[in-house]
Amino acid sequence: MSTLHELLMPYLKLADAVIITDINHVILAVNAPYEKITGYGESEITGKKASVLRTSYTPKETHDQMKRALSLGLSWSGVFTNRRRDSSIWHSSITITVIEIDEAFYYIGIFRELEKLKSGFYLPEERIGSIQSSMLKVLAISCEIRDPGIEQHLVRVRELTERLTHFHNERLQLNWPEELVNRITHASILHDIGKSGIPEGILYKPGPLAYYERQIVEMHTQIGVDIIDKIYAGLNDDLFHQELEMGKNIILYHHEKWDGSGYPHQLAGEDIPIEARIVSVVDVFDALTSIRPYKDKWSEERALAFITEQRGLHFDPELVDSFLALIQSHSN
Known part of the structure; x- marks a missing residue:
């Protein structure tokens, strides 16, 4: 946490789950809602690649679209099917925004767990x-x-x-x-x-x-x-x-x-x-x-x-x- 730039700290106070990574998708910090949803504590997930949650259920095309957008410095939104620490599956709507601070780039990912929406369930498109x-x-x-x-x-x-x-x-x-x-x-x-x-x-x-x-x-x-x-x-x-x-x-x-x-x-x-x-x-x-x-x-x-x-x-x-x-x- 001490290595995280102070200008990024306010994002961790959001009510939604938040993950912050560097340009190489290495996790720098997550907030409490993220820990609750994924089952991963910040201390054990920091330093890992964001792909630690990835499953084969998310289409490869979705990841490719995300990578293309981020490589161009563009924000991206989509749906991931991820795996919690206990191996259970969860669906999330995520928006990833590229932030530049002192000539360094960071990715701010904001998640919402689709299973918790009012409809009671989620069906992929x-x-x-x-x-x-x-x-x-x-x-x-x-x-x-x-x-x-x-x-x-x-x-x-x-x-x-x-x-x-x-x-x-x-x-x-x-x-x-x-x-x-x-x-x-x-x-x-x-x-x-x-x-x-x-x-x-x-x-x-x-x-x-x-x-x-x-x-x-x-x-x-x-x-x-x-x-x-x-x-x-x-x-x-x-x-x-x-x-x-x-x-x-x-x-x-x-x-x-x-x-x-x-x-x-x-x-x-x-x-x-x-x-x-x-x-x-x-x-x-x-x-x-x-x-x-x-x-x-x-x-x-x-x-x-x-x-x-x-x-x-x-x-x-x-x-x-x-x-x-x-x-x-x-x-x-």
Whole structure:
């Protein structure tokens, strides 16, 4: 403690757990809350590398991001899964700030134990994403269980939606956060759950539909939204709130067309939510290139020609350009 610069001492009085290291990540001091959380006394942990608490549960990418930021003199925030002195696991949200004093650099790490937050538990982002994706897939498949090929279609739509969303974001430099891309991807699998309310005789009828049959099929968008509303009313859980809200937009609007001739509300252009415009392209492409009870499978070339023809009519022109470029890059 005597070797610690006096200007760093006030940090140890914070109510949160605090660790102070030198530029080489050697621990110089910790405060009482840190000792309580980790089980390490200051005298036994001082002089050790901060990695003494490290576990393999924290992704390597997290440590790499931290090192890159600190090497540039930038502050960094993230989540660590660490090990206490008694070998038990704890999760912490940490902010590390670089401090320069008398031409020497120090790292001030401020921890909060996530297990102590009001929610009562902590789920890493990766696990939340996995749970959301899996649960939405189960929901979508259970609503369309009558079609034995539906699972493959839903998975293909989800995977291609993810690729197209990433590609479109990068091509146009839209700066969409990864969280938004993930929400669109997860929610895309819900696009046709409303078809569970359409009679099979109409849904899988070979040949053209009569006018009244077409009207019934088009009701699947509103039926799907009603299903989501009922699920969310019963679930009342923030874990799925954003995905279900995004899902409602996709369900309701993925049959709208860029020129305003779609259904159910004849929206046009950018009035159609972007997530619905993305799924519209992907869904049509996968439907065309798949065998259905009422149609033969189209070749990829024929399906791409149709997508191209419908640029600015059925589909968002920029999304068509991204989709064609994505498929082209994948085939090279």
